[in-house]
Amino acid sequence: MFSKSRINEPGPKADDTPxxxxxxxQRPASDYTPSAPKPKPPASTLSSDLTIVGNLRTTGDIMIxxxxxxxxxxxxxxxxxxxTIKGEVIADDVVVNGRIIGRVRGLKxxxxxxxxxxxxxxxxxxxxxxxxxFEGSVQRQxxxxxxxxxPAPQPKPGVAxxxxxxxxxxxxxxxx
Numbered sequence: 001m002f003s004k005s006r007i008n009e010p011g012p013k014a015d016d017t018p019x020x021x022x023x024x025x026q027r028p029a030s031d032y033t034p035s036a037p038k039p040k041p042p043a044s045t046l047s048s049d050l051t052i053v054g055n056l057r058t059t060g061d062i063m064i065x066x067x068x069x070x071x072x073x074x075x076x077x078x079x080x081x082x083x084t085i086k087g088e089v090i091a092d093d094v095v096v097n098g099r100i101i102g103r104v105r106g107l108k109x110x111x112x113x114x115x116x117x118x119x120x121x122x123x124x125x126x127x128x129x130x131x132x133x134f135e136g137s138v139q140r141q142x143x144x145x146x147x148x149x150x151p152a153p154q155p156k157p158g159v160a161x162x163x164x165x166x167x168x169x170x171x172x173x174x175x176x
Contacts, residue, residue, distance in 0.1 A: 046065060052066070111126075
């Protein structure tokens with residue numbers, strides 16, 4: 001009349017055999033859709049009452065309102081009207097409203113009418129508004145950011161650097 005259900009019985013059934021896990025179907029590479037790009041973080045701001053002694057390095061943006069005594073490397077650097085930087089500045093974009101004492105390297109450099117720069121500017125493009133104060137030289141380079149590489153080591157005086165013996169005669173045509 002009634003039969004017992006086997007649903008609640010523990011253990012494998014007689015007709016069950018172990019099965020390999022099933023992997024999800026592979027999609028062709030052309031179906032790949034990247035996730036949405038991460039939003040760009042807001043610029044870091046150093047307030048007017050802040051003084052930093054040391055170097056700053058970021059791949060993001062910085063807004064300086066205070067004082068920095070050290071080198072700064074960033075993507076976009078904005079120097080506020082009351083800000084002072086004493087050191088080298090290297091950035092893709094540099095907007096100067098305040099004061100920089102040191103070299104400026106940037107793909108795009110803009111000195112506004114309130115800017116005060118004492119140092120050389122190496123740039124790809126530059127804009128200097130009327131009223132800006134600038135003392136130094138301006139040099140255009142296609143790659144102004146790459147110019148800070150360390151120079152090749154120079155040989156020390158009195159140390160032979162070639163494989164020729166030190167007593168070898170100088171090449172013909174040279175004078176000793």
